[in-house]
Amino acid sequence: MIKVDLITGFLGAGKTTFLKKYAKYLMDRGNRICILENDYGAVNVDVMLLQDLEGEQCELEMVSGGCDRDCHKRRFKTKLISMGMSGYDRVLIEPSGIFDVDEFFDVLYEEPLDRWYEIGNVIAVVDAKLDEKLSEESDYLLASEAANAGLVIFSKSQDATEEDQERTLNHLNRAMEQVRCKRRFQDNVLRKPWDSLTDEDWKGISSCGYVLESYEKSVFENDEGYTSLYFMNVHMTVQELRSSVKSLMAASDCGNIVRIKGFMISEDGTWIELNATHQSTAIQHVEKGQEIIIVIGEGLIRDKISAFFQTQTE
Incomplete structure (x- = not known):
């Protein structure tokens, strides 16, 4: 079966930068991968930043647009079906920063995808200097992206003080509390600058898995x-x-x-x-x-x- 990893993270957290480093690690170990850019918007510019990875070991695919979330979910499933017989070792999915993580689990548990794919890892990228003034919806998205992550990884930690990072952890834990999720983060967060990550670090990232954690779903009106x-x-x-x-x-x-x-x-x-x-x-x-x-x-x-x-x- 093809392993599928989800790389989540709030807007501007640095998912694409992380994805490039992660993809290179996997390809250096002989994996044939596909990167699927999955965005609600009509235009996806992030896929252009990944073009230098494209080659015999890496293919790029994209799902974008859709008149509503149900339409987008159908397009996501259709794309995965079309990729099912391509012989990939692993698929890396980078969604929009406002992605509903439940869509990932729902689609991959549906037939026929459950026969071809298995969920590998859910990795949440969080800015180490997270904006303290996030809206209620933003905090909800932040919590929902981290709740099921096998690993939370701080981005830009080389530019963040210890105080910045502790403030971000406190913010993340407050967001978890607000959605009535019992999970909390402290030592279970990778806080090293990405350029200093070792092979052992990357091995841990590539096998971090995921967590099935419950939290209170929120529904926001479209105009909000x-x-x-x-x-x-x-x-x-x-x-x-x-x-x-x-x-x-x-x-x-x-x-x-x-x-x-x-x-x-x-x-x-x-x-x-x-x-x-x-x-x-x-x-x-x-x-x-x-x-x-x-x-x-x-x-x-x-x-x-x-x-x-x-x-x-x-």
């Missing part, structure tokens, strides 16, 4: 939930982009913006990648891109947000 806005063909300098993102993140009348990501052609004609949260803004050169900026958050107001970009929108 997360949405994504897409801005095409953004043309400005890198400095203008950085300034606009900083101002937009601080704007109180645009909705609760959690993450801004995407690609743009810089003034020198090269591609740049943008990845911004309230904690940091990273802009770096990449070989390939797609002219799109995606703003993700709650209660977003398109007209006000679009004013921050010199762009046509759709």
Whole structure:
């Protein structure tokens, strides 16, 4: 049977960066893998960041869009069925940062997938400097992603103090309490910088398994939930982009913006990648891109947000 690992994590936690390192570890040990990017949005830019992995040992697949969660779930199942006879040793699934983890378990326990696949690991990536001012829905998503994880891994721990990390652990445990889950985290969290992970660390990660833990489900109204806005063909300098993102993140009348990501052609004609949260803004050169900026958050107001970009929108 094909093992399936789920890599969860709240928006901007660093799932894709972790996934690249994890995939390389598995391929170095002879595994033939498939990475499935599974997003509710109409456009998935994260798959572009994984293209350098693609080759004989690694294939990339994508599920995106869907008019509602049921439609998305059907597309997810159909994609896994089509992949069932491809001879993979392991499938790594990176979902949206607002993914309902129950969908993963529900789909893989259904026929015929239960004959082809077995659940391997559920790994939750958590920013070591987690934003303290998360909304009620954000805290729910954070808890639901960690509840069933065989291992919680801190990202960006090299930039976080011990106080930052303890604050994040306390926040995570408060979120678990709020959803009436008895699980708590302290020593059962991997807090090492990823560049210093040893083979023994990666061996433990690749066999961490998962936990079936109960928690209280919450249902949020659509107009209170997360949405994504897409801005095409953004043309400005890198400095203008950085300034606009900083101002937009601080704007109180645009909705609760959690993450801004995407690609743009810089003034020198090269591609740049943008990845911004309230904690940091990273802009770096990449070989390939797609002219799109995606703003993700709650209660977003398109007209006000679009004013921050010199762009046509759709």
